Amino acid sequence: MHLRITLFNLLLFFLLVSCKSENIGPNGPDDDDKNGNTDEYNFVCEIKSEEDGYKTYPLGPDNVPVGDVMPYYDTVSGTFYIHYLFDVWNDNTNVRHPWYGFGTDDYVNFTELPAGELIGTSSNACDQDYAIGTGSVIEKDGTYYAFYTGHNPTSPSNCINTKEGVMLATSTSLSNAFNKRSDFKTLFAPINLPFDHNDNFRDPYVYLNTESKKYSMIVSARKNHNGEWRGVIAHFVSEDLMNWNYEGVLFDGGDTNYFMMETPELFKLGEVYYLLYSDTGSRHVHYRKSSSINGPWEKPEGEERFAGVGIYAAKSTSDGIKRYLSAWTHRKQGESDFGDPLWGGNLITHEIYQTTNGDLALKIPESINSHYSSNELQIKSYEVEGSVEVIDTLEHSYNLSANNDGFASIAFRPIDNERYQINTSLTFTSGSEEFGLILGGCDAENEFYSLRFLPDKGMVSLEIKNRENIDDSVAPYNDVPLELDPNTSYEVKVIIENSMVVVYVDDKIALSSRVYKAMGNLWGIYSENGSVFIENIKVSTP
Numbered sequence: 001m002h003l004r005i006t007l008f009n010l011l012l013f014f015l016l017v018s019c020k021s022e023n024i025g026p027n028g029p030d031d032d033d034k035n036g037n038t039d040e041y042n043f044v045c046e047i048k049s050e051e052d053g054y055k056t057y058p059l060g061p062d063n064v065p066v067g068d069v070m071p072y073y074d075t076v077s078g079t080f081y082i083h084y085l086f087d088v089w090n091d092n093t094n095v096r097h098p099w100y101g102f103g104t105d106d107y108v109n110f111t112e113l114p115a116g117e118l119i120g121t122s123s124n125a126c127d128q129d130y131a132i133g134t135g136s137v138i139e140k141d142g143t144y145y146a147f148y149t150g151h152n153p154t155s156p157s158n159c160i161n162t163k164e165g166v167m168l169a170t171s172t173s174l175s176n177a178f179n180k181r182s183d184f185k186t187l188f189a190p191i192n193l194p195f196d197h198n199d200n201f202r203d204p205y206v207y208l209n210t211e212s213k214k215y216s217m218i219v220s221a222r223k224n225h226n227g228e229w230r231g232v233i234a235h236f237v238s239e240d241l242m243n244w245n246y247e248g249v250l251f252d253g254g255d256t257n258y259f260m261m262e263t264p265e266l267f268k269l270g271e272v273y274y275l276l277y278s279d280t281g282s283r284h285v286h287y288r289k290s291s292s293i294n295g296p297w298e299k300p301e302g303e304e305r306f307a308g309v310g311i312y313a314a315k316s317t318s319d320g321i322k323r324y325l326s327a328w329t330h331r332k333q334g335e336s337d338f339g340d341p342l343w344g345g346n347l348i349t350h351e352i353y354q355t356t357n358g359d360l361a362l363k364i365p366e367s368i369n370s371h372y373s374s375n376e377l378q379i380k381s382y383e384v385e386g387s388v389e390v391i392d393t394l395e396h397s398y399n400l401s402a403n404n405d406g407f408a409s410i411a412f413r414p415i416d417n418e419r420y421q422i423n424t425s426l427t428f429t430s431g432s433e434e435f436g437l438i439l440g441g442c443d444a445e446n447e448f449y450s451l452r453f454l455p456d457k458g459m460v461s462l463e464i465k466n467r468e469n470i471d472d473s474v475a476p477y478n479d480v481p482l483e484l485d486p487n488t489s490y491e492v493k494v495i496i497e498n499s500m501v502v503v504y505v506d507d508k509i510a511l512s513s514r515v516y517k518a519m520g521n522l523w524g525i526y527s528e529n530g531s532v533f534i535e536n537i538k539v540s541t542p
């Protein structure tokens with residue numbers, strides 16, 4: 001590790017030394033670091049192995065990852081039930097994505113539903129539900145109807161040629177196993193219309209249609225629609241949840257030809273209806289708005305997404321006060337940040353809400369925020385690069401001036417904790433090209449992951465390449481659009497639990513990513529070709 005000694009390092013040294021007497025953090029005296037430190041500290045940059053024991057972003061029993069979620073709020077018990085696809089695919093249990101579930105009151109404490117498997121798969125390779133996929137639960141007369149995807153990966157074979165159909169299981173309890181209903185006729189795409197009849201008919205979402213006073217079911221499908229094949233959201237109607245009639249295409253993607261709009265969901269906030277779906281191509285969650293439950297569906301005023309790739313197959317539920325959007329953040333092959341993304345991961349939940357223009361935005365659930373604010377940890381700097389002005393040592397406020405094509409940064413010592421929150425506020429000056437946070441750092445200059453704020457692009461992105469290799473012509477590791485204006489304070493919160501890294505900016509967007517290297521390495525702040533004022537950096541734990 002090399003440390004560039006500049007005039008500003010020396011300045012920082014004197015500032016830290018001169019503040020020594022009042023430099024007392026909540027954990028006692030801050031006998032700081034290389035820039036005026038007294039304690040020995042040996043940092044070895046390495047990639048730690050993945051930990052278990054996730055709490056805020058849980059895995060299933062035996063650390064089995066969580067797949068597509070089906071959240072449901074039970075008004076009677078005040079419990080959020082999050083049924084999900086248990087990510088087991090034909091292992092020694094010979095099952096393929098059975099439904100399991102969590103219960104939670106607050107999205108901080110989760111309980112595995114003790115029944116374990118709620119809807120299982122068939123062992124007969126000729127059955128439609130040889131494997132199962134996602135769906136949704138609705139209550140009617142004290143019975144919970146769980147509509148799910150019957151998926152047969154062996155199709156077409158000599159005994160089955162429908163890869164997907166919609167099936168039903170019912171239960172009188174959200175925590176117990178559901179009974180498969182053989183009296184329910186498996187629903188397929190209408191045979192007389194140009195749908196894909198062999199595949200791509202899945203992810204039913206069922207709701208009471210307040211306009212027709214009947215039940216509606218929307219299903220992800222593919223259809224030759226107005227002369228071209230495209231992903232569509234097909235609409236079915238029922239009076240009794242048992243017999244369904246095709247009603248038409250609820251949404252065909254409009255000016256976007258999606259291959260598939262997966263896991264659709266429809267909900268209302270205020271006077272606006274929202275149609276949410278996951279794009280198989282970009283792996284992003286998109287949405288459309290309407291003043292009617294039956295459409296037509298319009299693009300939002302702003303961006304059509306509020307998150308990156310880490311919330312696939314997202315669905316929401318509400319306790320009548322707040323609405324929570326849950327999904328999974330993928331793991332990566334070989335537990336490597338450079339591995340391919342895998343299906344399934346940790347359960348993640350954001351609060352989703354309506355902004356003044358009727359668009360949707362995300363923020364940290366208040367329960368998680370307050371849970372992560374209990375104990376403040378001491379922050380110790382490790383390495384400083386370029387022109388760094390200490391504005392307030394105690395509050396950890398800094399001015400990074402990297403004008404004239406410069407670079408300035410501070411890397412802090414690793415945080416030795418399984419889960420913690422970093423929060424701070426950033427204000428940049430007009431003309432700044434890039435600034436942000438250092439994660440998974442080996443040094444403060446080049447070898448770190450960059451949480452990049454890019455005002456010219458209107459993007460917040462996470463890049464895992466070393467600084468010298470960042471190439472803006474290729475897609476970043478993860479990103480989310482956000483308009484960034486100079487002279488404006490942006491509040492940034494990062495919740496880290498082992499390799500789950502979840503970023504919130506200004507109660508508007510969220511970026512959840514798998515970052516194995518975040519554990520136990522340097523973190524900090526940087527600026528390139530511009531100036532940023534970084535105010536009040538705090539690290540706290542539950």
Ligand SMILES: *[C@@H]1O[C@H](CO)[C@@H](O)[C@H](O)[C@H]1NC(C)=O
Pocket residue numbers: 106108109371
């Ligand atoms: C989680 O649940 C436990 C046991 O019910 C309780 O003691 C604890 O206070 C809960 N924690 C939070 C943050 O709600």
Ligand SMILES: *[C@@H]1O[C@H](CO)[C@@H](O)[C@H](O)[C@H]1NC(C)=O
Pocket residue numbers: 391399400401429531532533
């Ligand atoms: C931070 O640096 C910028 C640019 O050098 C300067 O305009 C601003 O006044 C500084 N802020 C503080 C609080 O010193």
Ligand SMILES: *[C@@H]1O[C@H](CO)[C@@H](O)[C@H](O)[C@H]1NC(C)=O
Pocket residue numbers: 405406433434528529
């Ligand atoms: C900073 O300026 C240098 C030199 O003009 C340029 O090569 C680099 O791409 C700039 N960095 C950013 C983040 O814009």
Ligand SMILES: *[C@@H]1O[C@H](CO)[C@@H](O)[C@H](O)[C@H]1NC(C)=O
Pocket residue numbers: 369370373423424425491492535536537538
């Ligand atoms: C950091 O979080 C704590 C607890 O939520 C809050 O009191 C504080 O104001 C936050 N600071 C910043 C700079 O956002």
Ligand SMILES: *[C@@H]1O[C@H](CO)[C@@H](O)[C@H](O)[C@H]1NC(C)=O
Pocket residue numbers: 430486487
């Ligand atoms: C930002 O603030 C500075 C100093 O107050 C001012 O000179 C500048 O015009 C402001 N820029 C914008 C874009 O508002």
